[in-house]
Amino acid sequence: MADLQYTPIEEIEKIHASLQAGFKSGRARDIKYRKHQLLQLAYLLKDNKDRFNQAAGLDLGRSYPENEILEHYVSLEQIKYTFDNFEKWTKPESAEFSIYFGARPQIRKEPKGVVLIFVPFNYPIMLLMSPLAGAIAAGNTICVKVSELLPATSSLLAELFPKYLDQDLYRIVNGxxxxxxxxxxxxxxxxxYTGSGxxxxxxxxxxAKHLTPVTLELGGKCPTIVDPRVNLKVAAKRILWGRTSxxxxxxxxxxxxxxxxxxxxxxxxxxxxxxxxxxxNGTTEPGNIARLPNHGSFDRVKGLLDDTKGTIILGGETDREAKYIAPTIVKNVGPEDSLMKDEIFAPILPIITVGDFDEAIEFINARDHPLALYIFTDDSKLKEKVFSNTRSGSCVCNEVVLQIPTPGLPFGGFGASGNGGYHTGKYSFDLFTHQRSTLTMPNWMEVALASRYPPFSSRKSKLVETLSSPSFPPRDSVYNPRGWGKWVVGFLTLGASILWTQRKNLTAH
Structure with a gap:
């Protein structure tokens, strides 16, 4: 596979101008053309599955089966879901009924325009295809910047984009x-942007210099609370898989x-x-565990392991030339340990002991809001306690990572872990869609609206109050249940008295 060719700096503005012209042409807004381009995107992946698997092996040492599970099939499913459903997402929505019903208030779904997507190195296909499908479905023109840490994958995308997708509307930039x-x-x-904080x-x-809206997906340290009463065999397998994939x-x-x-x-x-x-057969066999993207990443992770005060109980082997870090479990890790300073982003799992679950919740809340939070428990009350008393991008019980491919769930961070949400179907579509409010006011509503014009009078004010001023329940009705309680008791007492009187009269006769 050829070396990665960077896009010349002087071409960047030309690409930007070309995409602006492509958007103004209106071609990206045509529903049938969007469907055609989404179909092309799907076949870009399907036709070249083996080549993408090969590229993932060259860039990340990832095996074909792992690459297909983690990226290929998930990406195709995302494209298919968008292809099947986006046309209905584009339909205008009627606003709720109000005194302005005659103006037919609607929300139009319009493309934002020319958008830029930065794709990280760790999941270059899944984290490209999901937002790209949503942005195409929304009718935008798109510039994609793929990580330079992936020469094989980035070169392959640069080769295939012009063969499958309209270059006036969708472009790859490398560098x-x-x-x-x-x-x-x-x-x-x-x-x-998906990447580091x-x-x-x-x-x-x-x-901010252009007042451009930004969605950030930034990651962070995702905590996992384990209830010792849970099925530990299942919990350990799921956690170890999530940590080492x-x-x-x-x-x-x-x-x-x-x-x-x-x-x-x-x-x-x-x-x-x-x-x-x-x-x-050990972790060093090719394909058992992926590799880090470069020696800089290896040196950073190796430094964390060298500096930890914890006890390595499994793994710990490293090979700089191969950019290999063995799956590693470390116990006796303290809050200030080297492994707890930043997101590890390597197959290393620290174990921290706490006195109880309240301490675990306090530990989590004392740090930045994570992108994901996990708890393994069969205790519904404990699950609800963790869900209700912590904040994170997502919160999952008895599983890890699978909230990402689950249809219908947004993927997004909170605070230091990012902002905004996208990834599954309509959420990616909505991210790149401007919801435009519209009214078409008929002349016959002038009778109801004429009170807004001067000269003002008490009669006009009274009419506006009648039409527009909302009513509320008594001020104590929400926080003082006795306010309603006395009426309920009164009505029940009255009802009981009537029934008792009727029964007494029937008995007398």
Whole structure:
């Protein structure tokens, strides 16, 4: 596969202008043409599955089966769902009934315009195809910047885009920091960035100069609370899978475990059993565990392991030349440990013991809001307590990561983990859609609306009050249940008295 060719800096403005012209042409707004381009996008993946699997192996050391499970089939499902449903999403919505019903108030679904999507290295196909499908369905023209850490995948996308998609409407740009910087100097109608919080701040600051709306998906440290009473064998398998898939380079992967001290030993034994089941011949065999994208990432993760004060109980092996970090479990990890400073983004799972679940909740709430929060428990009250007393992008019980491909759920962060939501079907469509309010006021409503004109009078004021002033229940009716209670008791007493009187009269006769 050819070396990655960066897009020349001087071409960036020309691409931007071409996409603006493409949007003004109106071709991207045609429903049938959108459907055609979505179908082309699907076949771009289907026709080249083996080539994308090969590229993932070259870039990330990811095996074909893992790549198909994590990216290929999920992406196709997202495109298919959008293809099947987006036409109805484009229909105008009528506003709720009001005194302005005669004006036929509606919400039109219109494309935002020319949008920019930054795609990270860890899931370059899934995190491209989902928002790209939504942006196409919404009628936008689109510029895509794929991570330069993926030369094979980025080169393949640059080759295939012109063969399958309309280049007047959808373009791939490749390059490193200077290319990204040039892109951010230009005015866009929306920017979607997925990556680190450090770069997210740069993107947001650049977008602010043009008042460009921005959606940020930034990750963070996703906590996992484990109730020792749960099926620990199942919990350990799911947590270990979520932590080690794609070499732990998943923004919603469980980043650390919080467990009461009395359950730690049993949970560690369950992790060891799952570890042996996952890697019966060891983890170094090709395809068993993906690799990190470059030596800089390896050195960062190796430094975390070297500096930890915790005890490595499984894994710990590393190979810089191969950019390999073994799946690693670390216990006796403290709140200030090197593994707890930032998102690990590698197949390393720290275990932190707590006194009880209240302490676990306090631990989570003392830190930035995570992109995902997990709890493993069969206690519905404990689940509700965690859900209700924490804040996160998503909150999942007895599973990890699978909230991402689940249809009908938005994917988005909160606070330091990002803002906005997209990813599944309509949420990506909505992200790149402007909901435009419309009214068409008929002349016959002038009778009802004439009171707004001067000269003003008490008669006009009274008419406006009659038409527009809302009524409320008594001020104490919500917080003082006795206000209604006395009436309920009164009516029940009255009803009982009437029934007793009627029964007495019948008996007398």
């Amino acid at each position: 490193d920091i200077p290319v990204s910087t040039k892109l951010l100097e230009l005015p866009w109608d929306h920017i979607l 450090r770069v997210g701040k740069i993107v947001a600051a650049a977008a 794609n070499a732990g380079q998943t923004c919603v992967a469980p980043d650390y475990v919080l467990i009461p001290k009395n359950g730690e030993e049993a949970f560690i034994n369950a992790l060891k059993e799952a570890y042996r089941e996952f890697y019966p």
